[in-house]
Amino acid sequence: MPFLGGPELAKVYKKAKAEGFALIANNFTEPNVLLGLFAAYQARKSDLLVQVTGGAAKFAGGGNALAGLRALSRYVQTLAKEAKIGVFLNLDHVTPDLVEGFVPPALAEGLCSSVMIDASELPFEENVKATRAVVEMARPYGALVEGELGRIKGVEDEVASDEAFYTDPNDAVEFVDQTGVDLLAVAVGTEHGVSSGRELKLRVDLAQAIDAKLRQAGLERPLVLHGASGLSGDQVRALLRAGVCKVNKDTTYQFLYARTAAEFYLGNRASVVPAPGVAFDPVTFEAPGSQWKPDKKLFDPRVVGRKIQEAVNLVAQQMIDQVGSGGKTLYA
Template sequence: MYFNGTELKKVFLKAKKERFGIIASNVVFDGTIRGLLQGYDNKKSDGLLQISSGACKYAAGDSKDLLVGAEFISSMVKVLAKQFKKSGVGLHIDHATPNYFEFIKDCVENGFVSSVMIDASKEEFEENVRITKEVVKLCKKHSVTVEGEIGYIKGTEDEIVSETELYTSPEEALEFVKQTGVDLFAASVGTNHGVTKGEKVVLRLDLIKEIDDLLIANNVETGIVLHGASGLTAEQQQTAVLNGVVKINKDTDYQLLTAQAVQAYWEKEKDAVVCPEGVNNEDYTPDKSRFDPRKWTIKAENAVQEQLESLVNITGSTGKSIV
């Protein structure tokens, strides 16, 4: 089923209480959405699908109208999600920088999403707090969940390019949560956006626990979000969850698996579209039964589903749906 913001808050509260992690998956295409929804449902795990401004721009085609893209993806998610009865998903806007405030507002007021991330982490702390508070105020009216961010997460993401790695300080996290009232916040603990080899990541999972402990001691326990988690091992993700992470973002993983599944298909089935060597072009006919896009895009869909199912086993959300 499709979760509104109120239901989504319950999901994250349960995850925090019982210490399991919700996998948040970035989407654009219908096949990915289908594979993920099937995966969450097979595992009776709740989930979150995410759209970035880049995804919305892409989905809108030449119009480049972000709102058209958001409505299009939102409709697909809602219609498909209705078919699944053993789990639920919300739809979240990933990394909306302050210049996307109007976009957030339109999405929230039109009911396109149940959750948003305002990423004003490039601003000075006070300005980050001010902007995030404004988004919290707007979202509260519509019971939409809000995620904020403190400190940079290394790497490249839509409109976020940061060269330096800045770790979030527990004191700053406490101030941020107290002043903004966010439901979730992303902390920088040394993860990188994009795929990275494990050894290059200077991960500080202990910092998550330090932040979590401080928040609990001050009666403002809040869900922590882990970005740039595609390169982390299963064990690292489990430690992160035990230390207070309730949402783990996945994007690059799925992109790579999608490309690999399609590549493997065409390596084997190349002669369905390319005349094999030694055969006369006049004697060659492409094979529709193999080049029909449904025959090969399903491979990507299945790969993404399989990956999601193994991810929810790792983060412990299997069987934990509030449905």
């Protein structure tokens, strides 16, 4: 299946909302996580949504976010051609300062299926303005736009109570109406964004209230959950019933990558790291006065890479089960 755009992604979200499942939005920066995801999603016949933050794009481009996005997106698009599932790419957490010079070419070159504009740190009216501008950019290309509403409008930073870090249902209606966003990321007590570091109670009832208000206003939208790494399976399922159709996952893969690499290299330390006092030269591949040589069967990056891919594949399949997207591909 070739890489797919906003109109096809909208169909997946529509089905997800009607049937009560969600897509995990899987962050990646490098090939091993991506290849593990492709393996998992094809095995489970789920459409695959990957996402790239501005920071990830910058990393992949050696400091140039647009170059990095081009490289990552073409990698995804090339793999997608061989896959029997729908494959989508979301630009994740694009902050207002990154829009210019990044989002317009990404849309024009077909590098993404959707864009998430994160102006949730701004006051409500400015968030609306910044989000609306991206909606207008995306429309001609059919790309979807996700906005984020993090706090009740008009609250001053220093005097904000915990209540201020939850999305107000009436604000949600006003925000969707004024911006025209296709998806809405809501703050319902996960450890994320402006609420990061606060111990908030997860409010499934609030997600339900937001969904109900949007429906009443004729503005039903898939809701998006950010900062979902610490939630239990039961909490995630309750949120899906409350209208959440996209669940962001980044931390899980970062941890799997580091843990898998750490276990592998610590377990094979003596074959990769010279003993103290042995001065091994990586250019001549010799250590004066020592017979020690590193083991190529272990230090070839593909060896640990395959283990990372397997770890990601396994856990990604568990998360597919959690959100119920397995067997639901529209694009086999």
